[in-house]
Amino acid sequence: MSTTDLGMPGLPPPGRPEFPPFPEAAHDAVRDERLRGNLRHATHTIRAKRARAVAEVSDWAELREAGRRIKDHALRHLDRYLVRVEEAVTAAGGTVHWAADAEEANRIVAGLVKATGEREVVKVKSMATQEIGLNEALEAEGIRAYETDLAELIVQLGKDRPSHILVPAIHRNRGEIRDIFRSEMSEWGRPAPADLTDTPAELAEAARLHLREKFLRAKVGISGANFVVAETGTLVVVESEGNGRMCLTLPETLISVVGIEKIVPTWRDLEVFLQTLPRSSTAERMNPYTSMWTGTTDGDGPRVFHLVLLDNGRTDTLADEVGRQALRCIRCSACLNVCPVYERAGGHAYGSVYPGPIGAILSPQLRGTRSAIDASLPYASSLCGACYEVCPVAIDIPEVLVHLRERVAQGGEVTRGGNRVVLRPARGHGAERVAMRAARWAFGHPGALRGGQRLAARVRRFRPRTLPGPGRAWTGTRDLPALPAEPFRDWWQRTHGGEEEEK
Amino acid sequence: MRVALFLTCVNDTLYPDTGRAVVRLLRRLGVDVDFPMAQTCCGQAHYNTGYRHEAEPLARRFGEVFADYEAIVTPSGSCGAMVRELYPRLGERARAEGRGDTLERVLAPVVPKTYELTEFLVDVLEVTDVGAYYPHTVTYHPTCHGLRGLGLGDRPRRLLQAVRGLDLVELPGADECCGFGGTFAVKNPDVSAAMGADKVRNAESTGAEVLCAGDNSCLMHLGGTMSRLRTRMRPVHIAEILASTEEDPAA
Known part of the structure; x- marks a missing residue:
């Protein structure tokens, strides 16, 4: 197994063998007036809404602390809870697979899809499958993966990269989305109406009709999960559009790729996160669709269920006493929405499916600090602390950034691929x-x-x-x-x- | 009370007026203030850039130089936060790395008695009206480490509101970072400059003559941006406003 670059999420910009360092990518982004405008509008709107949604909750500080503790406990005893998950899922009729890295996870999923004889799958929005580059891996095996989340659909049709965890097409405005739908939808299935305008209702209707054919035809669904409850082996997906519910219930086979840090010990723990996640991410009191499933049930939903548990650098991250808190992340993206650097540089500059402050501490840990982009990410912050303030699981992002700067500038002992190795200082820091x-x-x-x-x-x-x-x-x-x-x-x-x- | 002024290396070298203002202000309020000559730098730039081990001797020096004072006052939210928030962490890490508890023991006494200037005025001296006179329109930018690190809250604003002649106007997007961020300003110059320009535009939109803050490093970045953008505003440290009186007005 390689010790760095475990799975390259997303693809570098055209004509580049790898992602440029952050300052270089940001140099162009800050001069893109349209991008700046789109991002300013979107992040300021969601920022204000989140603040209101959080202010409504009188015990927010306690919920935040509870979330931190539940996650820390689960991570500390991850070995035990992972085995519990495997037992519970197996007992409920599912099959559990273990993937050490992106390559192994992709191989497992491609094999499972091929075994069904199908050539296409529908997908629920999932960060884990983005991280491992599953769509590209399936494509190489002749399998077409259809993204069904509206924003992911926009990104996929536009041959684009996601730039936000929750709103992957945040860098696009309505006019751009209409243009993408009009020119690209016919390539993938039902075309957009020729007279499509940029009103949200028309855009949503075009996407709905385009996606409906896929939902009704697909025999295989692929998802991630927001949480896995260890005591029962139940998976939880939290979403807004209902596309997830379709993908999780209509196909005959369901394959879920889940990072090992998504485990919570008990159902009771969900009480905390089902309050903090929607308010932090979409600023909603409760998200419209929460799907939960435990293995398979006769006559209801998929008849075959596979759970692929993904490591891909997580165990290495867990070995670092300061950096491990990044694994508490529940992917709400509140830190992106308040970050002044993200607002100006945009998500693509982070060279990872995990952009923004959380990406700046997650990517260099999951992938290592060897590449130019990963060595530059810990510096992509003014350490203003707005991210830490809004984090619903109290990840001290500035603390981890500084810790990773030390790793880049000074080198030192880290865990890669399960082994302790001594890193040399990164290049370009000699004069400093x-x-x-x-x-x-x-x-x-x-x-x-x-x-x-x-x-x-x-x-x-x-x-x-x-x-x-x-x-x-x-x-x-x-x-x-x-x-x-x-x-x-x-x-x-x-x-x-x-x-x-x-x- | 034996009070030491921890001026910070940036103020000592580039902004002596701020230091003189703190001395004048504290003396006016009856505080016996000393400037220990052996003080230099808190080590924040080293620490935040990833050179924790280089910051350690500077922290130790700080602990030794200021050990005998009852209170340590600094006109910098950022350096104040370095001492209060990060010195304990420095000590802990050194111990965790098997280098004993010497650093922890030297730092422990100075951490709780280090105050940012507005904190010292409001919490220790328990004054909000410091008898200042400053007949100008002012907008206030709360710097990040003072705001989120030290939790200064409305202390600076309460002090400014009590200044005679001063017209305090709201800064839109006040809580957003100005983009200085220490070495961030040169490691990510484009983003830093974009943040600075946005902050200056927001400040200009208030119509104020003066942009006030409690950190000269942030004001150096914003002032440099202002003069490059040819705005008519000027950056002024809060200490200089609070030190200003009718008899002895600030420039």
């Missing part, structure tokens, strides 16, 4: 390391610091508008501050703490 060490030395010698300050004061008249080299990153958009005639400490000493001046 020297500068940090020099600054530490100067700050350890106030005399040296003072010498530097006085030198600066002496050359204060020379205040360039632009700096060369790395300094350009500052002066490209901002003027430098004026240097004072003397640092504070000189004034303090010269005037005996200002007393000379006050006389």
Whole structure:
């Protein structure tokens, strides 16, 4: 098994062998006026709605703390709960498969679909299957996967990449969606009406009619799950559109690919998350559709059920004492919606199906920090803390970001593929390391610091508008501050703490 | 009460006026304030950029320099949060890495007695009217580490509202980060600049003459953006507003 790059979620931009580092991708995004407008509108709207939905709940802080504890408990005893899930699902008539990485998961799912003799599947929106690139893997086996979530459909028809966890087409506006429907739907099935406008009702109706044929024809459904209840082996999918309910009940065979961190011990634990998840993600008190199923039931729903439990870097992440809290994530995307960096850079800049603050701590842990994008993600934050504030399971994202910066800049021991390995510092941090060490030395010698300050004061008249080299990153958009005639400490000493001046 | 001013390396080097303002303000309120000359930097930039081990000796120096004071006051929400929030973590991690509890023991006493300036005024001195006079229209930007790290809440606004002559106007999107973020400003310059420009535009829309905040690092970024965008506003640290009086007005 490879030790890094376990499954490359999504695809790099056209003509690029791999994703560019975050600052490079963001450079173009911040200049895309339409993208900025779409994102600003969408994130500010959902941000305000979420704040209202959360403010209604008097015991929100307690629910958040309970969510944190339930997840931490489940993760600490994951070995036990995973075995419990396998026993319960098997007893209820399902079959459990274990996938160490993306490749293995894809191979298992493709094999299961082929065994049915079918060439197409309908899909419930699922982050796990995005993460492993399942659609592309199925395509390579001659199996067509139809996304049935409205936003995923827009992304799939537009040959695009998702840019948000909950609203994968958040970067598109109505006009763009209409254009995609009109030009692409006929390639995949029922075409959009020729006179389709960009009103939400018409767009939704076009999607509904297009998807209905797929729902009624499909013999195999593929899903993820928001939660797996260990005590009974029950899977839970929370959704808004009803497409999930169709995919989970109509096909004869259902295959669910679920990350091993999705386990909660008991049904009672759902009480917490079914309150915090909808309010955090769609700002709804309760989501329209909550589907729960336990194995198979004669005469009701799929007759064959497979659960593929996916590791793909999760056990390695669990081994890290600071970083493991990222596994508490319930994929609500509240952190994306409040993030000022996400709002301006857009989801694609994160080079992963997990964008935004949570993506910046999840991707470099699941995939490792070797690639340019993964080594740059921990720095894709101003550490403003808005993400931590809204997280319904209290993931201290800034803490993990700083922890991962240390891993990138300094290297150190990590777990990859179940083995302890020592990482070398990432490339490109040499000058920074020297500068940090020099600054530490100067700050350890106030005399040296003072010498530097006085030198600066002496050359204060020379205040360039632009700096060369790395300094350009500052002066490209901002003027430098004026240097004072003397640092504070000189004034303090010269005037005996200002007393000379006050006389 | 023996109070030490922890000015921060940025203020010491670039913004001595802010330091002088804090001294003047605290003396006016009857506080005996000292500036221990051995102080340098809290180590925040090192820590937040991923150089925790380089931050440790700076934290230890801080603990030693300020050990004997009853209170440590700093005109920076960000450096205040470094001490209060992150110093305990530094000590814990050092111990977890098998390097003993020396760092933890040096840091433990200074953590609870470190106050950001507005916190010290409102919570310790229990004043909101500091006798200031500042006849200008001002909008206030709560900086992230003061707002979310230290939980300063409405303390700065209460202090500003009590300043005679000052007209405080709401800043739209006040809680949003200005985009400075320490080394973020140069590691992600495009996003940082976009955030700064949006903040400046919001500030300009208020019609205020002055953008006030409690962190000069954020104001350095915003002030640099303002002058590059040729706006007519100016950035002013809250200490300079609170220190200003009719007899001794701020520039």
